[in-house]
Amino acid sequence: MEANDDPIKPVQTLDPVEHPLDLLIRDHDLVRKLADKYCHTQDKEVQKQAAKQMLQALHTHSRVEESVFYPGVRQIDPAMIGHFEQEHLKTDDLVATLQGMSLDEPHADRLMRELIQSTLHHIEQEEKEFFPKLEAANMDMAPIGLEMQSFEANLIHMQSQAGIDMHR
Numbered sequence: 173m174e175a176n177d178d179p180i181k182p183v184q185t186l187d188p189v190e191h192p193l194d195l196l197i198r199d200h201d202l203v204r205k206l207a208d209k210y211c212h213t214q215d216k217e218v219q220k221q222a223a224k225q226m227l228q229a230l231h232t233h234s235r236v237e238e239s240v241f242y243p244g245v246r247q248i249d250p251a252m253i254g255h256f257e258q259e260h261l262k263t264d265d266l267v268a269t270l271q272g273m274s275l276d277e278p279h280a281d282r283l284m285r286e287l288i289q290s291t292l293h294h295i296e297q298e299e300k301e302f303f304p305k306l307e308a309a310n311m312d313m314a315p316i317g318l319e320m321q322s323f324e325a326n327l328i329h330m331q332s333q334a335g336i337d338m339h340r
């Protein structure tokens with residue numbers, strides 16, 4: 173919520189290692205933008221491209237949260253992190269299903285819209301209900317930020333080695 177209070181805040185001056193939440197919010201913003209594009213374009217090709225980028229962005233984002241962020245901050249609110257992990261299980265399934273099918277199938281559109289709806293709810297809950305708690309806890313985020321950054325860099329490197337289409 174704080175991040176939106178001042179739209180001209182010079183985010184680029186913040187160090188992502190010291191402020192790992194900014195990395196997560198950057199991913200959330202990308203997902204929101206792609207979801208909006210998917211839902212509002214009339215152009216089938218643009219829609220398919222937005223879907224592919226969103227699946228890729230979600231895949232990477234979820235790995236970072238599941239492997240580094242959630243374990244690192246679990247102590248702040250174990251029940252809420254457990255709830256987020258449960259939601260990820262469902263989302264990960266849906267992402268894998270969609271990545272394994274042709275987006276031209278009519279069924280794919282229904283699944284994409286289901287994914288978008290649950291994802292927008294999930295990221296909203298992370299930002300509105302969990303991030304403020306984490307900020308209030310005044311925890312030293314640098315070790316988690318550093319680990320998140322190197323985990324994500326490794327993941328993106330491996331994905332590009334495997335020839336997976338990357339969002340940029």
Ligand SMILES: [Fe+2]
Nearest residue numbers: 237256294298
């Ligand atoms: Fe998440």
Ligand SMILES: [Fe+2]
Nearest residue numbers: 196237295298
């Ligand atoms: Fe997230």
